[in-house]
Amino acid sequence: MTVESTAARTPRRSAGSKAGTTGTKRTRTTAKKDAGTEPQLVQLLTPEGKRVKNAEYDKYVAGITPEELRGLYRDMVLTRRFDAEATSLQRQGELGLWASLLGQEAAQIGSGRATREDDYVFPTYREHGVAWCRGVDPANLLGMFRGVNNGGWDPNSNNFQLYTIVIGSQTLHATGYAMGVAKDGADSAVIAYFGDGASSQGDVAESFTFSAVYNAPVVFFCQNNQWAISEPTEKQSRVPIYQRAQGFGFPGVRVDGNDVLGVLAVTRWALERARSCEGPTLVEAFTYRMGAHTTSDDPTRYRGDEERQAWEAKDPILRLRRYLEASHHADEGFFAELETESEALGRRVREAVRAMPDPDHFAIFENAYADGHALVDEERAQFAAYQASFADEGGN
Amino acid sequence: MADKMALAKAINESLRRALESDPKVLIMGEDVGKLGGVFRVTDGLQKDFGESRVIDTPLAESGIVGTAIGLALRGYRPVVEIQFDGFVFPAYDQIVTQLAKMHARSLGKVKLPVVVRIPYGGGIGAVEHHSESPEALFAHVAGLKIVSPSNASDAYWMMQQAIQSDDPVIFFEPKRRYWDKGEVNTEAIPGPLHKAQVVREGTDLTLAAYGPMVKLCQEVADAAAEEGKSLEVLDLRSVSPLDFDSIQASVEKTRRLVVVHEAPVFFGSGAEIAARITERCFYHLEAPVLRVGGYHAPYPPARLEEEYLPNLDRVLDAVDRSLAY
Numbered sequence: 001m002t003v004e005s006t007a008a009r010t011p012r013r014s015a016g017s018k019a020g021t022t023g024t025k026r027t028r029t030t031a032k033k034d035a036g037t038e039p040q041l042v043q044l045l046t047p048e049g050k051r052v053k054n055a056e057y058d059k060y061v062a063g064i065t066p067e068e069l070r071g072l073y074r075d076m077v078l079t080r081r082f083d084a085e086a087t088s089l090q091r092q093g094e095l096g097l098w099a100s101l102l103g104q105e106a107a108q109i110g111s112g113r114a115t116r117e118d119d120y121v122f123p124t125y126r127e128h129g130v131a132w133c134r135g136v137d138p139a140n141l142l143g144m145f146r147g148v149n150n151g152g153w154d155p156n157s158n159n160f161q162l163y164t165i166v167i168g169s170q171t172l173h174a175t176g177y178a179m180g181v182a183k184d185g186a187d188s189a190v191i192a193y194f195g196d197g198a199s200s201q202g203d204v205a206e207s208f209t210f211s212a213v214y215n216a217p218v219v220f221f222c223q224n225n226q227w228a229i230s231e232p233t234e235k236q237s238r239v240p241i242y243q244r245a246q247g248f249g250f251p252g253v254r255v256d257g258n259d260v261l262g263v264l265a266v267t268r269w270a271l272e273r274a275r276s277c278e279g280p281t282l283v284e285a286f287t288y289r290m291g292a293h294t295t296s297d298d299p300t301r302y303r304g305d306e307e308r309q310a311w312e313a314k315d316p317i318l319r320l321r322r323y324l325e326a327s328h329h330a331d332e333g334f335f336a337e338l339e340t341e342s343e344a345l346g347r348r349v350r351e352a353v354r355a356m357p358d359p360d361h362f363a364i365f366e367n368a369y370a371d372g373h374a375l376v377d378e379e380r381a382q383f384a385a386y387q388a389s390f391a392d393e394g395g396n
Numbered sequence: 397m398a399d400k401m402a403l404a405k406a407i408n409e410s411l412r413r414a415l416e417s418d419p420k421v422l423i424m425g426e427d428v429g430k431l432g433g434v435f436r437v438t439d440g441l442q443k444d445f446g447e448s449r450v451i452d453t454p455l456a457e458s459g460i461v462g463t464a465i466g467l468a469l470r471g472y473r474p475v476v477e478i479q480f481d482g483f484v485f486p487a488y489d490q491i492v493t494q495l496a497k498m499h500a501r502s503l504g505k506v507k508l509p510v511v512v513r514i515p516y517g518g519g520i521g522a523v524e525h526h527s528e529s530p531e532a533l534f535a536h537v538a539g540l541k542i543v544s545p546s547n548a549s550d551a552y553w554m555m556q557q558a559i560q561s562d563d564p565v566i567f568f569e570p571k572r573r574y575w576d577k578g579e580v581n582t583e584a585i586p587g588p589l590h591k592a593q594v595v596r597e598g599t600d601l602t603l604a605a606y607g608p609m610v611k612l613c614q615e616v617a618d619a620a621a622e623e624g625k626s627l628e629v630l631d632l633r634s635v636s637p638l639d640f641d642s643i644q645a646s647v648e649k650t651r652r653l654v655v656v657h658e659a660p661v662f663f664g665s666g667a668e669i670a671a672r673i674t675e676r677c678f679y680h681l682e683a684p685v686l687r688v689g690g691y692h693a694p695y696p697p698a699r700l701e702e703e704y705l706p707n708l709d710r711v712l713d714a715v716d717r718s719l720a721y
Contacts, residue, residue, distance in 0.1 A: 150501045161469070162501055166493045172459055173494070176466020183448055184470070203490070206459035213454055367504040368538050370562035374590065374637040376538070 039240040041286060042266055043256040047314040049322025051261075060265035060272075066329035072113060072260050073324060074338055076105040076317045079129040081342040082138045085349045086128075086145070090295040094353050095145040099126045103258070103290030106316030107223045109133060110263025111191065111285070114271055118159065118188040120181075122174035125163040126223075127193050134160040138345070139352035148359050168194055168201030171220065175207040178216035178274070189274035190218040191267070197228025199244070200236045208248040208280070217274035219267065220245075220282045223257060225289035230302040242284035250280045257287030258316040288314075361387065398581040404437050404574035406548040407513075409582070410555035411438060411475065415445045421559060422467060423450040424460055425477030425513075434479055435515055435574055457487035461512065465494055468508045473559060481516040481568075482525025488533075495564045496539030507562040511555075515571035516544075517608045517658050518705055521698040528695050529659035534566045535636040535668075542635040543589060544568035546610035548578035550633060553586035561589070568635075570608035590634040592642035598628035601652040601718055604643055604669065606632040609656045609706060616711045627715065635665050643669065644676045651682040652718045656706050661689040683721035686714045 044054055044061065083101050090098040101108060104126070112133025115121060123130055131141055135158050143152035144163065151162035164170035174192030181188050198204055199222060211218050222241055226233055237244070245252030251273075255266040263285055270281035288311040292299050324330040365380040401409065414421045423438055423445075429452035432439030442450035453460050457478055464474035478484045484491075491512065498506050518527030535542050541563050545551040551569070558565040587593070595610065596617050603613040610631045617627040628646050632639065647653050653673055655666035666687035673685055688706045696704045 149503060150497075152503070154505045155469070155502060156505070162498075162506075164494075166489065169462065169490060169494050172462025172490065173466040173469060175459075176463030176468075177470045178466070179463060180467045180470030180472055183472075202486070203458055203462060206454070206456045206462065209454050209456060210459050210463050367500045367502075369541070370499050370504070370507045373538075373541070373563075374639070374641075 039242075039254055039286075041254050041256050042262050043259050044262040044265060045256075045259045045319055045323055047258070047319050049319045049326060051323060051327075054262075054265075057262070057265040057269060060268040061261055064261070064264075066327075069320070069324060070330050070334060072109055072264070073317070073320050073330070074341075075109040075113065075129070075132060076260065076320065077338055077342055078345055079105050079109065079132050080317065081346050082132070082349055083128055085346040086142060087291070087295060089142070089350065089353050090145070095142060095295075096147045097145050097294050097296060099145075099294045100289075100291040101126050101128050103288045103311065103316070104223055104225055105129055106260035106320075107257035107263055107285035107287045110260040111221050111267040111283070114264050114267035115191060116188070116271070118186070119271065120159040120161070120174075120177055120188065120190045122161045122170040122177070122190065122192045123163055124167070124170065124193050124195060124198070125165050126195075127163070130193065131160055134158040136160050139349050139356075142349070142353050143356065146353060146356055148356055168198040168203040168207075170194070171198070171204050171207035172210070174218050175211045175216050178211065178218035178280075179214050181217055182214070182277075187275045188217070189271040190216075191221055191271065192218060193221050193223065195222065195228065196224040196226065196233045196236050196241060197231065198222075199241050208245070208250075208282075211280040212248045212250050215277065215279040217277070218280045219270040219274055220280060221267065222282065222284045223287055224284050225257075225287050227289050227293070227299075227303070229293040229297060230299075240284065242282055245280075245282035250282065252282035252284065254284040254286055257285030258311075258314045258319065260316060260320055287316075398579050400577050401548055401580050402575050402577050403545070403548045403551045403570070404435055406552040406578075406580050407437050407555055407569065408439055408441070409580070410552045411441060412444070413582070414475070414556065414559045415441065415449060418473065418559075420471060420473045421449070422472050422474045423477070424453050424464055424474050425451075426453060426455055426460075426479050428452060428477050433477060435571065437513075437515075437569070437574075438477065457483055457485075458490050461487040461490040461495060461510070464510045465490065465498070465508055468510050469506065473509045473511075475511040475513060475559060477513045479515070480522075480526045481514055481528040481530055484512075484514055484530065487512075491534070491540070491564075491566070492537050496537045499563070500539060508564050509559070509562050510564045511558045511561075511567050512564070513567045513569060515574070516568045517570050517572055518695065518701050519572040519608065521701070523698070524695070527698075527701060529568075529657065529690065531566075531568055531635050531657075532659055532664050535665060539564070540636060541565045541590070542568065543633060544570065544607035544635060545633065546570065546573070546605075546607055546631050548576070549580045549584075550631075552580045552582065553584070554589055554633065557586065557589040568607055572608050573611065576611070590637050590639060592630050592632045592634070592639035594628060594642075594646065595631045596627070596629040598626040598650065600626045600650060601654065601715055602628045602630055602643070602646040602650045603654050603656060603711070603715075604630045604632055604646075605656040606635060608658060612706060612708065612711065613656055615708055616715065619708060619712060620715060625715070625719065638665070638669065638672075640669075640672055640676065643673055647673055647677045648680045651680050652721075653681075653685045654688060654711065654714045654718055655685065656688045656711055657690075658705055659689055660692050661687045662692045664689055683718040686718050688714045
């Protein structure tokens with residue numbers, strides 16, 4: 001279970017095996033190919049909460065303290081609580097839509113906590129856990145789902161770009177940003193999030209090409225949550241997604257996306273590669289979308305309960321709790337206190353959303369352009385006159 | 397210093413000046429480096445500014461614009477080249493869904509000063525996808541600014557202004573005029589980027605055009621003058637925003653308007669001009685606003701393009717029809 005992918009991390013070996021000039025080599029090629037179709041998974045923490053050794057990645061979490069482990073647990077619990085609150089708020093009509101991250105907490109917290117302050121994150125629209133790690137106020141994430149804006153935070157305050165709804169577009173932005181980091185001679189890294197569905201997008205393939213050609217310091221972090229709305233990953237790819245990196249000339253690794261420690265270690269490794277000018281890396285976090293695609297989706301139309309139950313047994317929060325308890329890194333007091341904090345967060349988010357005012361009507365025209373535009377000015381004036389006509393009639 | 401130079405060379409000089417004056421300016425595109433671009437617009441720039449500022453990109457238009465957005469987020473001012481008009485569509489998604497909307501999405505916190513250069517238009521006997529005029533497809537999108545110079549001096553100065561703009565600018569270069577020479581005063585103080593210019597004064601009718609059609613309209617005005625008709629020629633220069641005030645001022649004087657562009661007439665910029673000028677100048681107009689442009693058919697093979705593109709006789713015919721009202 002703890003074998004990690006070497007498929008692309010040892011390009012010399014795979015290059016050698018490709019030659020296939022002798023009988024021996026041909027045999028090796030075949031063996032290699034078989035190994036390639038058998039996905040390999042990095043895992044440091046089993047679903048039962050057992051810590052397993054990993055020669056390659058242990059060193060990236062070697063110094064981790066009980067306090068840091070509790071911190072990861074806290075992050076995941078609070079993120080899940082926030083997510084549940086947002087789902088409730090949608091059901092109550094306070095949000096128009098919500099894209100739940102339920103089940104993906106380890107993938108997001110593990111990778112988010114691997115980033116440094118000066119790193120830059122390019123999320124999709126489901127990276128609530130990563131936003132949490134970057135210090136974005138959870139309430140700010142909800143503006144776009146309530147419909148008061150299309151992105152309510154300053155990306156540069158936390159080096160956390162706005163949510164990108166068009167699938168895969170942000171991977172190119174991340175790559176360009178990383179090209180800029182390299183030009184500046186900075187040692188920051190960039191991380192681009194996307195999903196198994198996005199892996200089919202041309203923009204993702206182009207971002208792999210550009211980042212490889214320019215050796216850009218970017219980590220492609222694919223959360224393979226098994227479902228792109230109703231389509232299983234088999235409809236996106238014939239090979240495990242992490243293996244795609246090989247064809248572009250950089251390493252790809254599959255990590256147990258429900259193992260926060262494994263994700264932390266692998267992402268640290270990948271970010272370190274980026275910082276030391278070794279170029280891009282593809283990390284496939286193998287996880288599961290426990291909930292619906294969004295609150296508008298009905299997963300009972302395309303998948304059964306058994307699958308969900310099987311994944312529930314691999315729950316990211318449960319397994320870290322088991323580990324914390326077994327290793328006596330956390331006591332009852334810690335869990336009780338976290339429960340209280342969690343409820344307080346839910347309350348705070350609920351109140352913040354309910355207090356969120358509708359935007360001013362003229363916000364339609366605001367920020368369409370940075371330097372202004374004559375037509376926008378003209379239409380704003382017409383709109384103002386139209387609005388004012390109601391006031392004249394004694395309306396509001 | 398006023399020098400006579402070809403329009404392509406004027407853009408080249410303008411890019412050079414931008415690279416010299418602002419270390420954040422980058423040139424990106426297919427074959428823009430060693431080759432200097434298929435039209436040589438970026439000739440010599442990589443040699444003088446290096447591969448990290450004049451970047452030969454992989455052959456992927458969405459990737460070019462998408463990474464330019466990322467570079468702009470990092471503080472750079474990329475000027476990207478799309479090799480030909482018909483090749484912009486792989487990048488259309490990035491331009492429409494990301495480049496155009498990021499400023500609004502971020503409530504004004506993120507600016508994307510990206511210039512997308514597109515050599516456009518026909519008349520050069522090219523194969524399919526090399527002669528199109530897709531400006532209306534971009535003008536429909538809020539968040540983008542769209543300009544097209546008609547002469548070397550404007551090409552030089554409008555490029556300077558486009559690069560300085562904090563909004564994304566789609567810069568349509570009239571490829572059939574690349575080799576036309578004109579005076580360029582590199583020390584002049586340019587007028588506003590989005591302001592139209594009267595390039596020929598007249599009293600009987602206004603011809604409005606931009607990019608490659610301005611020269612044609614001037615020729616039309618010459619021909620009409622021989623018949624005793626006085627045509628005013630307005631170089632619109634900017635398609636978004638359109639300078640309706642200048643069009644209105646001219647139409648209030650001449651009372652007749654013909655809009656000329658290579659792009660198909662149907663849903664083209666001429667349609668928007670006709671609608672708005674009819675609203676603004678209803679009581680001044682002596683004739684409906686007429687349009688001359690491409691037909692609602694795919695751009696034809698080169699041997700037919702002379703029939704498809706507006707030419708002297710087609711524009712004169714529209715002038716006659718307008719004056720006959």
